[in-house]
Amino acid sequence: MSAFLGQSVFITGAGQGIGYALCSAFAQAGAWVGLNDLDPDLAQQATDAINASIGQARVSAVPCDVADTFALEQAFQGWVAQHGRLDVVIANAGITDYGTFLQTTPADFDRVTGVNLRGSYFTAQYAARQMVAQGRGGRILLMSSVVGLRAHRNLTAYGATKAGIAHMATLLALELGEHGITVNALAPGATLTERTLQDDPQYAENWASVSMNRRCGTVEDVVNAALFLASPASGHITAQTLVVDGGWTGHSPLATNHPDLPIGR
Ligand SMILES: NC(=O)c1ccc[n+]([C@@H]2O[C@H](COP(=O)([O-])OP(=O)(O)OC[C@H]3O[C@@H](n4cnc5c(N)ncnc54)[C@H](O)[C@@H]3O)[C@@H](O)[C@H]2O)c1
Numbered sequence: 001m002s003a004f005l006g007q008s009v010f011i012t013g014a015g016q017g018i019g020y021a022l023c024s025a026f027a028q029a030g031a032w033v034g035l036n037d038l039d040p041d042l043a044q045q046a047t048d049a050i051n052a053s054i055g056q057a058r059v060s061a062v063p064c065d066v067a068d069t070f071a072l073e074q075a076f077q078g079w080v081a082q083h084g085r086l087d088v089v090i091a092n093a094g095i096t097d098y099g100t101f102l103q104t105t106p107a108d109f110d111r112v113t114g115v116n117l118r119g120s121y122f123t124a125q126y127a128a129r130q131m132v133a134q135g136r137g138g139r140i141l142l143m144s145s146v147v148g149l150r151a152h153r154n155l156t157a158y159g160a161t162k163a164g165i166a167h168m169a170t171l172l173a174l175e176l177g178e179h180g181i182t183v184n185a186l187a188p189g190a191t192l193t194e195r196t197l198q199d200d201p202q203y204a205e206n207w208a209s210v211s212m213n214r215r216c217g218t219v220e221d222v223v224n225a226a227l228f229l230a231s232p233a234s235g236h237i238t239a240q241t242l243v244v245d246g247g248w249t250g251h252s253p254l255a256t257n258h259p260d261l262p263i264g265r
Pocket of ligand 1: 015037064066067093094115145188191193196
């Protein structure tokens with residue numbers, strides 16, 4: 001597949017998990033990929049692994065902290081100087097901080113909003129400035145979550161950032177539409193990654209049991225949605241949040257012990 005041949009794609013938070021799978025898929029589809037991560041060693045290892053697996057040096061490590069706007073802008077400028085263009089950006093970097101609302105500290109709050117909201121906002125801004133200057137349009141994808149759509153205990157700050165990111169896609173789509181830039185968000189449900197498996201060894205089985213399609217999400221599920229939203233086929237789709245969750249958010253669980261049918265029916 002060479003659907004993105006010669007395109008320049010920049011993906012944040014991509015040393016592992018969903019971001020890594022996104023970089024691998026865009027590189028296999030012929031793109032030049034800037035693989036960002038906070039951890040420089042992880043970014044380089046991920047880059048080397050993808051390049052080795054596809055047999056071509058299509059991916060470059062671009063490490064920095066997305067919450068550090070100065071470093072992020074430098075990273076973008078370096079990437080664009082190297083490739084002369086930017087076609088797709090995916091603001092994927094995000095951290096999941098569990099904690100009760102009553103005990104969350106201002107430092108906890110700033111950490112999660114700094115990466116998730118500030119990082120996504122300025123990733124989109126630096127990308128959009130380049131895309132507007134090029135005059136050829138572009139694709140911006142933001143990474144929301146089903147936690148931005150449905151309440152989860154102990155994820156208040158995280159969920160607020162993900163709801164904000166989904167609405168940010170709508171707001172940016174309005175400002176950038178006249179430049180031929182589409183802006184959409186992806187909202188994955190429970191997705192099996194190194195991190196989620198480490199948090200819960202039964203993660204896949206547990207989430208399969210509450211998904212309409214009876215399976216847990218995979219990184220490929222998110223990748224397939226991203227490839228579509230970054231492709232010419234989705235040119236008239238903007239300001240949307242695409243939920244990739246096997247139907248989980250569409251399901252309203254019954255109260256415990258509620259019968260499936262009233263007695264006698
Ligand atoms: N896995 C899921 O179930 C799931 C569900 C919904 C949404 N998401 C979202 O998808 C995105 C990726 O999730 P994942 O599960 O692959 O995450 P992950 O934790 O496995 O990987 C995230 C990567 O981002 C990097 N990172 C963290 N802070 C950074 C920063 N400040 N700057 C640059 N890089 C940074 C980490 O080093 C890590 O390599 C996140 O935005 C997450 O909120 C994930």
